[in-house]
Amino acid sequence: MRIDLRSDTVTKPTKEMAEAMFMANVGDDVYGDDPAVNELQALTAAYFGMEDGLFFPSGTMANQVAIKNHTQPGDEIICDQTAHIYRYEGGGIAFNSGASVRLLYGERGIFTADDVVANINSDDIHFPPTTLISLENTVNKGGGICWNESQLSAVCQRAHEHGLKTHLDGARLWNALVKTQQNPLQYGKWFDSISVCFSKGLGCPVGSVLVGTTPFINAARRHRKRFGGGMRQAGYLAAACTYALKNNVDRLAEDHKKAHSIELILRELNAVKEVMPVETNIVLFRTESVEMANAYLAELKQHHILAASTGGGWIRFVTHLDITDEMVNQIEKTLKKIFI
Numbered sequence: 066m067r068i069d070l071r072s073d074t075v076t077k078p079t080k081e082m083a084e085a086m087f088m089a090n091v092g093d094d095v096y097g098d099d100p101a102v103n104e105l106q107a108l109t110a111a112y113f114g115m116e117d118g119l120f121f122p123s124g125t126m127a128n129q130v131a132i133k134n135h136t137q138p139g140d141e142i143i144c145d146q147t148a149h150i151y152r153y154e155g156g157g158i159a160f161n162s163g164a165s166v167r168l169l170y171g172e173r174g175i176f177t178a179d180d181v182v183a184n185i186n187s188d189d190i191h192f193p194p195t196t197l198i199s200l201e202n203t204v205n206k207g208g209g210i211c212w213n214e215s216q217l218s219a220v221c222q223r224a225h226e227h228g229l230k231t232h233l234d235g236a237r238l239w240n241a242l243v244k245t246q247q248n249p250l251q252y253g254k255w256f257d258s259i260s261v262c263f264s265k266g267l268g269c270p271v272g273s274v275l276v277g278t279t280p281f282i283n284a285a286r287r288h289r290k291r292f293g294g295g296m297r298q299a300g301y302l303a304a305a306c307t308y309a310l311k312n313n314v315d316r317l318a319e320d321h322k323k324a325h326s327i328e329l330i331l332r333e334l335n336a337v338k339e340v341m342p343v344e345t346n347i348v349l350f351r352t353e354s355v356e357m358a359n360a361y362l363a364e365l366k367q368h369h370i371l372a373a374s375t376g377g378g379w380i381r382f383v384t385h386l387d388i389t390d391e392m393v394n395q396i397e398k399t400l401k402k403i404f405i
């Protein structure tokens with residue numbers, strides 16, 4: 066039994082999802098003719114109370130197109146130092162949009178409206194114009210932590226008062242919504258654009274959707290084509306996402322429960338120096354050193370458990386659709402053996 070905790074991206078379609086894909090009613094989406102893509106885009110937009118949506122092959126492309134759309138070369142974007150758009154998108158902000166970045170140093174990736182306002186450049190020719198703020202929910206590098214409503218509304222409201230656009234990298238927004246029971250329609254009011262992933266906790270092979278106003282999405286469609294993301298019969302992929310939206314959102318609570326159960330075991334183990342409080346499906350814990358973390362990862366691998374190192378002695382487990390209760394038992398047994 067191979068247990069893959071490296072990421073929630075490793076899931077594969079179930080039989081039911083594969084059937085939904087096989088049965089999809091498709092067309093050429095570059096002509097706007099793919100009914101399955103159009104359905105997914107409309108459903109996702111409506112879910113967040115947004116006007117329109119656009120299907121992407123990856124969350125990275127959805128974020129990068131959103132940034133391109135919101136900024137001009139030479140502008141400055143504000144985000145947390147942990148942000149995926151800054152750390153894990155290949156320097157795309159500079160490469161694709163020619164924008165500079167002002168980093169915030171929040172608590173596990175969560176910052177305040179005052180942090181934002183203090184980092185908006187004044188109207189002075191020395192400074193790049195600050196035009197966009199981007200935040201992440203859940204925060205990946207913050208151990209899957211969720212923003213609460215007052216934090217979100219304060220940051221977005223103050224940003225708008227200062228003329229900034231607001232983007233949400235919602236790769237795991239589904240997890241945050243299930244955990245906090247927040248109303249997704251509020252997100253459409255707070256943010257000018259939101260990207261969501263279907264290829265993570267929802268179990269799809271591929272796919273992200275960007276939502277926003279109709280003019281924003283029309284402009285995004287142009288950029289997506291330029292980025293090489295105009296796909297033809299993409300409805301086979303979109304059908305998996307629609308299936309997941311209808312069937313796999315509520316069950317994320319099970320992934321959260323499994324992550325919490327692993328967290329409780331880790332807290333009892335001597336070799337584990339620190340565990341970030343688990344909120345959703347990400348478990349981050351620290352060992353003595355980078356070398357120790359690598360040694361533990363190798364040992365876990367010998368026990369057919371795959372995990373990821375995130376630097377500084379930290380190890381990451383992500384629970385997902387393909388992790389069963391039996392696997393959790395096996396994980397817990399193995400952890401007790403290794404991390405003594």
Ligand SMILES: *Cc1c(COP(=O)(O)O)cnc(C)c1O
Nearest residue numbers: 123124125126149201205234236
């Ligand atoms: C996974 C992820 C993305 C998008 O990643 P892709 O692999 O390009 O789909 C964006 N933001 C966050 C926070 C993520 O975890």
